[in-house]
């Protein structure tokens with residue numbers, strides 16, 4: 001007897017109708033009855049998030065390019081998904097990201113990291129406020145100034161590696177992959193600064209560090225997980241032994257990193273006195289300090305693991321992208337490079353006598369180069385926030401409560417109204433009369449209560465590494481091995497073409 005004989009035709013049709021009715025009603029509701037139904041945008045985008053998933057995952061489009069295309073087609077406020085709006089007028093930025101708005105992060109994006117109990121992953125301001133307060137002294141300017149030698153040691157290792165790589169070539173020298181070099185450097189800094197671990201990614205030949213390659217390889221999976229909470233849950237259940245033994249090289253690297261974090265956390269939880277043996281304060285001194293936690297329960301083992309992974313992720317990709325971008329534009333603008341090197345040589349005349357960070361940060365041209373680099377850097381994705389129940393006015397338009405809203409800082413940084421000639425790399429704009437206004441609009445670290453907690457560390461790294469690389473080496477672009485700065489977006493920007501390569505010839509004086 002065939003299986004169909006078990007079912008009557010009317011019964012089957014009724015069942016099918018019932019199954020289809022819910023999604024069909026959902027689409028009709030989204031198109032005609034949803035509070036956002038009058039906002040412009042693609043009708044398919046309004047129907048379901050599946051359309052966005054199709055564009056990103058199947059067609060492989062970068063969300064940042066797609067947003068630009070949709071704004072061109074539909075105007076300054078677009079409906080990007082049934083419940084999500086995106087804004088292109090730079091005036092909208094301060095309406096969304098400011099200190100008054102304690103708005104939730106959108107869980108559909110942030111769940112993709114599976115780090116729900118970390119500073120990056122907490123959805124509600126009330127949860128993150130406490131964690132940020134606990135970590136604030138650790139990332140304060142005072143703490144960074146005290147720890148700058150530790151960062152400088154990692155700069156020195158990077159410079160040694162660049163020297164060796166150059167020496168490995170023929171008369172012209174061998175060029176170095178600066179994308180990987182800066183990424184290895186920033187991983188080494190976070191591992192040392194936050195966990196007192198000598199990770200030595202920078203010492204791996206040609207910067208082929210497994211953890212750096214893995215963290216770049218894993219980014220498309222974040223994009224995939226944005227669209228499937230189930231996938232996040234399934235991946236969470238992969239046992240450590242399985243990932244470490246049977247995964248791809250990238251998976252294995254990420255699982256061993258997780259094990260490194262877990263082993264350290266377990267050791268500290270088992271024996272809190274072991275914290276007295278670290279060479280300097282690490283994040284667990286703050287996270288497990290009852291006074292800093294002001295009587296609230298201390299973070300759980302899982303929360304500590306989430307925080308460890310979140311800080312490494314947040315603190316390494318971003319800084320290396322900024323360092324790469326700055327170097328790219330300096331190498332493509334010989335006059336900028338000349339002015340920068342001249343300023344560095346005057347302040348740092350004897351190579352062995354390296355100035356302190358406090359000296360570098362006062363250098364006007366170096367500062368202008370770094371600020372201009374942060375301005376022109378490709379952005380982390382448009383950071384989605386949820387409008388509170390009472391609704392809000394953004395860019396002069398009332399937005400109903402519960403709507404997910406976002407704007408990429410690129411729309412501020414590349415606006416000709418805010419920064420004239422925005423696509424050109426012009427450090428001089430930070431030295432003129434408009435410097436203060438430019439400063440107020442600089443949003444690379446985001447604004448408001450969820451802005452970057454690592455800003456002091458980031459600036460210290462950028463000043464030390466850019467000053468050192470451009471002072472200690474005569475840098476020239478390896479045009480044959482380098483691409484341009486086009487990116488695809490996987491939460492953070494990922495450079496699409498060949499990596500930036502430069503010949504780093506050591507200078508003798």
Ligand code: HEM
Pocket residue numbers: 119120121128132190310311312314315316318319322380383444445446449450451452453454455457458
């Ligand atoms: C040039 C370097 C950096 C840039 C451009 C940058 C940028 C940003 C941006 C735009 C955000 C907001 C993200 C969001 O809303 O989801 C953010 C958040 C964050 N950043 Fe950074 N960052 C940099 C370096 C660092 C460093 C070195 C650390 C230290 C570990 C760090 C730790 C964090 C953390 C923990 C958050 C989450 C804050 C929260 O959600 O409350 N960042 N960063």
